[in-house]
Amino acid sequence: MCLAVPGKVVSIDQRADPLTGLIDFGGVQKQACLEYLPDIRVGEYVIVHVGFALQRLDEESARASLELFEQLGLLEEEFGDAWEQAARQESGSEAR
Amino acid sequence: MADLATEATEATAPVVDPTNWTCPAPLRDQPVVVMGHGGGGALSAELIEQVFAPAYGNPTLAALTDSAVLGLGGARLAFSTDSYVVRPLFFPGGSLGDLAVNGTVNDLAMSGARPAYLSTAFILEEGVELAVVERVAWAVGAAAEAAGVIVATGDTKVVESGHGDGVYVTTAGVGLVPDGVDIRPQRARPGDAVIVSGPIGLHGVAIMSVREGLEFGVEITSDTAPLADLVAEMLAVTKDVHVLRDPTRGGLGASLNEIARASGTGVRLSERAVPVPDEVANACGFLGLDPLYVANEGRLVAFVPPEHADAVLAAMRAHPQGAGAARIGECVAEHPGMVVVSTGLGGTRVVDLPLGEQLPRIC
């Protein structure tokens, strides 16, 4: 359901009713309604669905997620080569 | 809002009867023409199969080529025709006039032919400003000169106001196919390298960016361009190019499916090797489209025997129309008639023939 994509707020038209801003999706720019994020500032990232910014993207949470993924690999490596382990797992499941 | 939530969860627990599920299927046998019939996908193919082929099908028409190759007075003549209906008439990077020339020139070039002569037929809507017609005409002239073809004959008709969309142009073209050249989709062979001449999706995204109701800002322009010169450079490396196709409507995905089905081979692409400009990827991202199905007007995809692939690719990259050429995959014996993509993560997915036109989706 719900194709929604992240974009960066380029400008905000404070006089527009409803509140509107220009969002940059990696080189593609489109107006979106910002009425549901009244505190949003230029430079912040939002998630946009059918022309509406629905939520502010939190950079700290994003970084924390990515760091967690990095650590998963590291924890794995403490127990030996991650690829070898994966290969063992794979052959194990094939043997069933 | 909390009230709504509470109300919902306190409602009687619903019971799903698994024997009572049904679901929608798109209607395939449309009794009227729908836009998808012009989309270059499965509906277009069905229109030909069910309406045109029974009426006047013949072995020449059934050859599956962008242009027919005809024996005529000892020479091999490539012959093609195409109608051009585009809204808006003028778009970033080109106009109806450019498409009308380049499209037919490219269809001829996909047989390996050197395009020589074009015809143009204009259908004008009553009330259209003459200045608009003039702009289109000059674009035709300039594009013909750039492509090295001569507009040898033409026609004009006018339809009543409201019965047309400003200007429609139909062009037909002829050219000569060099000796020893035999390019058609049936010749794809397992092992062939699949090469695309440059970044994909530019034309489709450029058009969408100015279409009413969809407008978005993007600094890319249509790739509309004549490809006959590029093809000549490729054939100078080897005459044994197996297949050429210009992936217009339906995009690279539709063209590769047509080739796979015509030749009974499979096609395997590497997603990371397919040149998709960021702007195309991102525009497709928010519209919910697949860049593989987005139209191109100045690109070709080639199936080349592996021993010639590097040299052909180098020749393409040395030409302005092929500067962004890339080897994107190979023709395989497995999964005949199917196009399969290895994803960036190492999985695979099937790229099927699209049904009709691509529409923005929310889901």
Place this chain on the structure above:
Amino acid sequence: MKYIDEFNDPDLARRLLDEIRATVTRPWALMEVCGGQTHSIIRHGIDQLLPDEVELIHGPGCPVCVTPLDVIDKALEIAARPDVIFCSFGDMLRVPGTDRDLFRVKGEGGDVRVVYSPLDALELARRHPDRQVVFFAIGFETTAPANAMAVHQARRLALDNFSLLVSHVRVPPAIEAIMTAPSCRVQGFLAAGHVCSVMGTAEYPELAERHRVPLVVTGFEPLDILEGIRRAVHQLERGEHRLENAYPRAVREQGNPAALRMIEEVFEVADRNWRGIGPIPASGWRLTDAFRAYDAEHRFDVTGIRTEEPAVCRAGEILQGLIKPTQCEAFGKACTPRTPLGATMVSNEGACAAYYLYRRMTDTPAQQGSRIPREEMNPVG
């Protein structure tokens, strides 16, 4: 941070996959509720990268597919009227009603337009005061704030020629319905991230507790989906069942308060029929009395249209993971992607279509390829 490329990283994907492989000890069936997640799973081939123990069941989270037949028939009736400009999201046009679809109505002269946003439809109403502009307001909770804003603005601007044909559905009642279905196989849910961006997560802990099922709020990029699966599997292996938020960059517990206020003003909870599923109590929204004047069903007097759905395929059982597509009698025979009987065969991410395509890919002997169907003739030009 661009929030897309970072979450497509193949190396991190491998680490997540390794971790899932290292964690899983026995088979688990997870449902991704949202069609957008299904799309991402198929597009990136994620299902093939998972260990055999992890089965993904594609859920009913496609608003286009679950919009009931009688609402489609109402849309077709309204769209065919000469005084109407009928506006819709693109993917709604190919969904069939009883005997036609919106493409066909358009082909027969109806003014049917694809819009990107409901505000585009509102703009059409402003520019065409002499026409009735109707927007087909389908969607899950994610789309509700947009549709609510459109009708709210219409009332404020006195655009009385604008109306909504509403078919809004909500996720939690669907999860409830799936979990209470006889012989339900789903053991964990990837909850739809963007629905939760709007609604927050307050409704979910109770659902997880009552049905003893892990619920992991999950995003849409490949790493997001793998992380959702990793956490669900982790919970299942440990015998846990709780709500987790694996998409914290876009989901806060309280949702989007401004959007929730607008939804509450414009919509009220109502029972809804789900195409392919049947009626689910309190599973949708309709316009409140204050906005009833903007309800296209009343304005065009189509409330009387009641269509019974013929049973044509076993998509429902497949959607719940009760049977595999290959166990359906019609699969690959009467029902193929070129002649689909059900939604699961329609789009490439549908469970049946995916099965069909991959079975062809892996099972078809090479020599069969020489039989080229006549229908594959070149589109002229």
